[in-house]
Amino acid sequence: MEMINVILQGVLLGGLYALFAAGLSLMFGVMRFINIAHGDFIVVAAYLMLVAVLFLGLNPIIGILLVVVLMAAVGYAGQRILLNRVLDDDILPPVLVTFGLSIIIQNSLLETFSADSQRVPASGFDTASLSLSGDLAVGLLPLAMFLAAIGVIGVLQFVFYNTALGRLLRATSDDPEIVPLMGANNGHVFALATAIASGVVAIAGTMLAMKTNFDPTIGPSRLLFAFEAVIIGGMGNIWGTLAGGIILGVAQAIGAQIDAGYQILAGHLAFLAVLIVRPSGLFAKAKG
Amino acid sequence: MEIATQRAPAIGSNPANYMLVAAALVCLVALVSAPLWAGRADLRMLMEALSFLALAQMWNLLAGYTGLISVGQQAFVGIGGYLFFALAMFGGIPVLAAMPIAALIAGLIAVPTGWLLFRLQGAYFAIGTWVVAEVFRLTAAQFPALGGGSGISLPVSVAKSIADTRAGREMVMYYIALFIALGAVLAVWLLLRSRWGLALNAIRDSETAAGSLGVRIRRIKFAVYVGTAIGTAFTGAFIFFQKLRITPDAAFSVTEWSAFVIFIVVIGGLGTIEGPILGVILFFLLRDIAADLGTIYLIGLGVVAIAVMLIDRRGIWGALKARGVPSLFKIQRHLK
Numbered sequence: 001m002e003m004i005n006v007i008l009q010g011v012l013l014g015g016l017y018a019l020f021a022a023g024l025s026l027m028f029g030v031m032r033f034i035n036i037a038h039g040d041f042i043v044v045a046a047y048l049m050l051v052a053v054l055f056l057g058l059n060p061i062i063g064i065l066l067v068v069v070l071m072a073a074v075g076y077a078g079q080r081i082l083l084n085r086v087l088d089d090d091i092l093p094p095v096l097v098t099f100g101l102s103i104i105i106q107n108s109l110l111e112t113f114s115a116d117s118q119r120v121p122a123s124g125f126d127t128a129s130l131s132l133s134g135d136l137a138v139g140l141l142p143l144a145m146f147l148a149a150i151g152v153i154g155v156l157q158f159v160f161y162n163t164a165l166g167r168l169l170r171a172t173s174d175d176p177e178i179v180p181l182m183g184a185n186n187g188h189v190f191a192l193a194t195a196i197a198s199g200v201v202a203i204a205g206t207m208l209a210m211k212t213n214f215d216p217t218i219g220p221s222r223l224l225f226a227f228e229a230v231i232i233g234g235m236g237n238i239w240g241t242l243a244g245g246i247i248l249g250v251a252q253a254i255g256a257q258i259d260a261g262y263q264i265l266a267g268h269l270a271f272l273a274v275l276i277v278r279p280s281g282l283f284a285k286a287k288g
Numbered sequence: 289m290e291i292a293t294q295r296a297p298a299i300g301s302n303p304a305n306y307m308l309v310a311a312a313l314v315c316l317v318a319l320v321s322a323p324l325w326a327g328r329a330d331l332r333m334l335m336e337a338l339s340f341l342a343l344a345q346m347w348n349l350l351a352g353y354t355g356l357i358s359v360g361q362q363a364f365v366g367i368g369g370y371l372f373f374a375l376a377m378f379g380g381i382p383v384l385a386a387m388p389i390a391a392l393i394a395g396l397i398a399v400p401t402g403w404l405l406f407r408l409q410g411a412y413f414a415i416g417t418w419v420v421a422e423v424f425r426l427t428a429a430q431f432p433a434l435g436g437g438s439g440i441s442l443p444v445s446v447a448k449s450i451a452d453t454r455a456g457r458e459m460v461m462y463y464i465a466l467f468i469a470l471g472a473v474l475a476v477w478l479l480l481r482s483r484w485g486l487a488l489n490a491i492r493d494s495e496t497a498a499g500s501l502g503v504r505i506r507r508i509k510f511a512v513y514v515g516t517a518i519g520t521a522f523t524g525a526f527i528f529f530q531k532l533r534i535t536p537d538a539a540f541s542v543t544e545w546s547a548f549v550i551f552i553v554v555i556g557g558l559g560t561i562e563g564p565i566l567g568v569i570l571f572f573l574l575r576d577i578a579a580d581l582g583t584i585y586l587i588g589l590g591v592v593a594i595a596v597m598l599i600d601r602r603g604i605w606g607a608l609k610a611r612g613v614p615s616l617f618k619i620q621r622h623l624k
Contacts, residue, residue, distance in 0.1 A: 034411035086597050091410045093597045095357055096554055100590035103547055107583040224422060227415045265426040268419055272404060279407035
């Protein structure tokens with residue numbers, strides 16, 4: 001029974017990791033570029049949520065909406081002003097620029113909010129739980145996060161495969177040199193992708209803020225979780241990313257059960273095991 | 289047309305060459321004689337700068353010539369440091385032997401690590417190296433004999449084994465640092481002047497073209513990955529010998545051993561031997577002036593790195609070279 005409980009918690013945690021991963025995967029898919037500051041952007045969203053709820057006294061739902069809109073706008077502008085200038089075949093400039101951003105963000109947060117660990121209260125929602133049967137219970141907040149992850153991924157899937165915007169994004173992903181010939185502006189398309197990804201990052205960060213304690217330095221490990229979920233699930237498969245997040249979450253939960261020191265390590269080892277067995281991920285799409 | 293094996297014109301064909309070589313020789317003499325003129329604090333800073341120079345040369349060789357962008361070289365700094373502590377404390381191996389042995393074992397560890405990471409491409413490789421470094425950090429924290437998460441200090445007897453007096457110890461340490469830094473520069477230079485260097489330059493300029501001319505790209509990249517792991521671990525062993533204390537967080541710090549090193553190389557000039565040297569000098573000058581500012585200093589460093597990418601991604605030395613400043617370390621071959 002305890003094992004089932006551990007796995008259940010791991011699955012729910014996996015939903016959050018899938019949310020972390022969705023934004024990373026989207027940006028890589030469209031622009032072939034990995035944002036090293038991805039985890040730090042998640043932490044920025046968490047701090048924005050803190051400001052919205054704790055300092056401005058807003059309702060958490062309104063807080064989430066506000067942070068999503070703000071992050072998406074900043075994502076769009078940041079892509080157009082900064083990141084588009086360093087995107088080409090050479091992978092070093094974007095890696096370096098986002099590495100620089102990561103250092104800048106972490107230290108700016110330290111300067112503004114100090115190194116103290118923070119948490120956003122979710123008016124009792126974060127401690128309420130749903131009793132399933134006997135000893136088995138799930139927290140309402142983890143459950144809501146998991147459902148949010150499925151919802152976000154479903155919406156992304158719909159946008160990607162059923163809308164004109166999605167067609168544009170997929171076309172740019174397939175061949176960024178041909179699409180502009182059809183009248184599209186790559187700079188704008190890239191910025192739209194980043195805006196969507198930043199919106200997803202904002203949802204992930206606001207959830208994180210309500211679920212656990214956070215401080216300015218936790219960004220890099222969130223980046224690694226996101227990256228691992230993408231690779232485990234297989235690149236280019238958004239539902240695979242959800243599965244990847246769940247596998248990572250379950251591995252961490254089982255590791256934590258053995259010894260608190262093994263939680264993160266177990267997740268990394270699960271990732272390395274997948275890399276050995278199936279380097280292209282468990283649910284990779286066949287290359288067309 | 290003759291095949292491109294002609295060496296660069298001899299030094300002396302350009303007056304700027306004389307000045308550059310003279311400046312380099314002055315620096316070299318100053319470095320070799322440093323224990324005579326430098327105070328304790330200066331010597332300490334020089335040791336640190338020399339360590340960073342070695343790390344920067346290693347990262348530059350890896351990223352600048354094979355295009356393997358790693359943000360996880362802290363893995364080998366930490367492994368070198370921890371292996372050195374283990375060998376010196378429990379193996380009873382003399383300090384001067386423990387450092388190279390630690391480096392070689394790190395090279396052996398780099399073989400399976402590289403085999404695993406080479407399954408990832410480009411930016412994925414970069415993040416993969418970071419995951420591996422984290423695995424080593426978390427593993428190091430699981431060894432109670434090495435202090436677990438809170439780390440361990442080197443026994444005084446081990447430190448005293450290289451010299452009885454404090455001044456003597458500092459001098460020996462300084463010359464180890466100088467040996468590592470000069471060794472790293474010379475090793476990279478000699479490598480790039482060799483047949484391998486020709487292949488590495490070809491890979492840097494165009495991987496596809498190099499491959500079609502028969503350069504065994506994967507094998508060369510792998511060899512460079514393992515070689516730089518050895519150099520990085522040697523430096524790591526020295527760094528923590530000098531600090532006399534090691535903790536998982538310090539040994540496997542991404543900011544210290546990856547971010548700073550990458551900034552040094554990129555600001556100075558990637559893919560040149562002179563770039564990392566210039567980068568280290570600038571980095572330590574800047575730190576001397578602004579380190580008291582703490583977080584502001586780090587923010588500034590990030591801004592400078594981004595600015596270099598936006599203004600001229602060849603870095604300072606690359607930009608100078610493009611304006612006709614001659615190279616100090618000749619590695620180019622000219623067509624006759």
